[in-house]
Amino acid sequence: MTKIPILDYLTKVVNSENVDEFTTYQIYPTAISKTLGFQITDVASGEAKVSINADHEIHGNQQGTIHGGLLCELADAAIGTAHSTLMNEGESFTSIELKINFFRPTWKDKLTAYAKPIQSGKTITVYHCEISNTEGKLVAAVTSTVMTLRGDKAKGR
Numbered sequence: 202m203t204k205i206p207i208l209d210y211l212t213k214v215v216n217s218e219n220v221d222e223f224t225t226y227q228i229y230p231t232a233i234s235k236t237l238g239f240q241i242t243d244v245a246s247g248e249a250k251v252s253i254n255a256d257h258e259i260h261g262n263q264q265g266t267i268h269g270g271l272l273c274e275l276a277d278a279a280i281g282t283a284h285s286t287l288m289n290e291g292e293s294f295t296s297i298e299l300k301i302n303f304f305r306p307t308w309k310d311k312l313t314a315y316a317k318p319i320q321s322g323k324t325i326t327v328y329h330c331e332i333s334n335t336e337g338k339l340v341a342a343v344t345s346t347v348m349t350l351r352g353d354k355a356k357g358r
Contacts (some may be wrong), residue, residue: 208286211244226290233279235273239278248317249282251275257308266277266306269341273301276330276343279314284326286348293355298324298346310334314343 202224210225233239234251243250252273256269262268277299284294316330330343 203232204290206242207288208244208246211249211282213239214246215241218331221296223311225286226288227285228293231281233274234278237274240283240301242313243315244282244286246286247283247321248315249257249279249286250313251279251282252311252313255307255312256309261308264306266308267312269301272303272332272341273299273343275314276301276313276316276332276341279316279330280328280347283316283318283328284349287326288349291351291355293350294347295350296345297348298311300304300345301341301343304339305334307340312340316343318358319344 202222204224207225207227210220210223210229213250215219238253240250240251240252241317257265257267260267260271277296285347288294312334313328314332316328318326320327326347330345330346331339332341334340
């Protein structure tokens with residue numbers, strides 16, 4: 202297998218290219234993304250869009266709408282994917298904060314989370330992520346702080 206940068210690997214995934222002969226520095230697709238049915242729909246350096254076909258019968262809360270935890274996970278997946286495009290071999294990262302605001306309920310719809318940095322540093326990056334429905338209406342907005350890990354701090358993560 203040929204090891205390629207994460208951005209190159211994910212670009213191939215988004216473009217529906219066969220990645221069987223390639224590997225990268227992190228695991229894609231992630232186990233949680235496979236479990237929940239997330240799809241990376243667009244990727245660029247430091248940016249990502251991740252979508253899900255959300256259904257209240259599968260992802261619902263006690264009120265019958267899409268559970269806020271699913272929206273948090275969707276945003277976290279988009280932010281993590283965006284940040285992973287900046288990682289080099291031997292680097293990793295971890296979220297150290299995430300805040301979400303919910304704006305409207307949803308029941309059954311394709312939701313897309315778009316994440317991009319609003320402040321990038323060598324170690325700390327702050328992201329903004331918007332989750333929209335198919336009408337382009339804002340369902341939720343998220344900010345998250347991500348810490349890049351290097352050397353011994355990145356090992357095993």
